[in-house]
Amino acid sequence: MDGLKVKGKVWRxxxxxxxxxxxxxxxxxxxxxxxxxxxxxxxGVDQDFSRKVSRGDLIVAGKNFGCGSSREQAPRxxxxxGVSAVVxxxxxxxxxxxxxxxxxxxxxxxxxxKETDEGDLVEIDLEKGMLKNLAKNRVYMFKPIPPxxxxxxxxxxxxxxxxxxxxxxx
Numbered sequence: 001m002d003g004l005k006v007k008g009k010v011w012r013x014x015x016x017x018x019x020x021x022x023x024x025x026x027x028x029x030x031x032x033x034x035x036x037x038x039x040x041x042x043x044g045v046d047q048d049f050s051r052k053v054s055r056g057d058l059i060v061a062g063k064n065f066g067c068g069s070s071r072e073q074a075p076r077x078x079x080x081x082g083v084s085a086v087v088x089x090x091x092x093x094x095x096x097x098x099x100x101x102x103x104x105x106x107x108x109x110x111x112x113x114k115e116t117d118e119g120d121l122v123e124i125d126l127e128k129g130m131l132k133n134l135a136k137n138r139v140y141m142f143k144p145i146p147p148x149x150x151x152x153x154x155x156x157x158x159x160x161x162x163x164x165x166x167x168x169x170x
Contacts, residue, residue, distance in 0.1 A: 004126040004154055006084045006105060008056035012118040013045060017061055018068030019095065021045050023077045025069075037073060038080035055082035058124075060116050062088065065106075066095020075099035075106075085124055087131065089113050100149050103157030107131065109142040126150060 021044035023037055042049035042059075059065075059078065065088040066074060075098050078086065085105040099106045105126055112131045116122065120135035129144030145153070152161045 004150060005124065006056070006058065006126070007121070007123040008058045008084050009054065010058055010060045010116055010118055010120045010122055011042075011046075011049065011053060011083075012116070013042070013059060013061040013065075015062035015089075016064045016067055017045065019066060019071040019074040020068055022066070022074040023071065034073075034076055034080040037077045041077045041081040041083075050081055053082050056084045057082055058122055059083055059086045060088070060113055060118075060122075061086065062113065063090045065089075065091050066099070067092040070094045070098070072098045072102065075104045076102045079104045087112055087116075087122075087124070100152055101158040103153055103155075103160070105145070105153055107142050107145075109140050112138075112140040112142070115140075126153065 022042060023040060024044060039050050065086060074095060079102060085107060087107045087109055089110045090108055091106055096106050107124065109131055112133065115136065115138060116133055120133050123132045123134055126145055127150060129142050131140045131142060152158055155161050155164055
């Protein structure tokens, strides 16, 4: 992530991608090492995802992304695997907040999801609320992330924010 802009190749997934698919529980309880856990990211739907994904790539998915157990490890593992943002039709609310807290941008943009294919190159401006599909020369607007959450993303997550500012400014 370069400031509040993200650019990368798209990996597509469907609806109801739950936290057990993002990081299966059988690994979560063996180690807290995110590098080790990232080797198993998205294993439930794509065995080879962690070997194929490159730093900066994005996930584009259907509705209810991140449903299931409230696992902070799920967005942390995606971020560690190299995913720079997740674009979906909708998110489970706890996943959405956990992602912001760990510094992983999450964007709801139904039209972009519908018209974006795996492998497309996408650029996102979080501040402007704009997603550009560079492969298809299409621009999509999404509801911009509120400034306080943008600041959390800009500094790398809530822990970094608190280290920098000492408190959360409402």
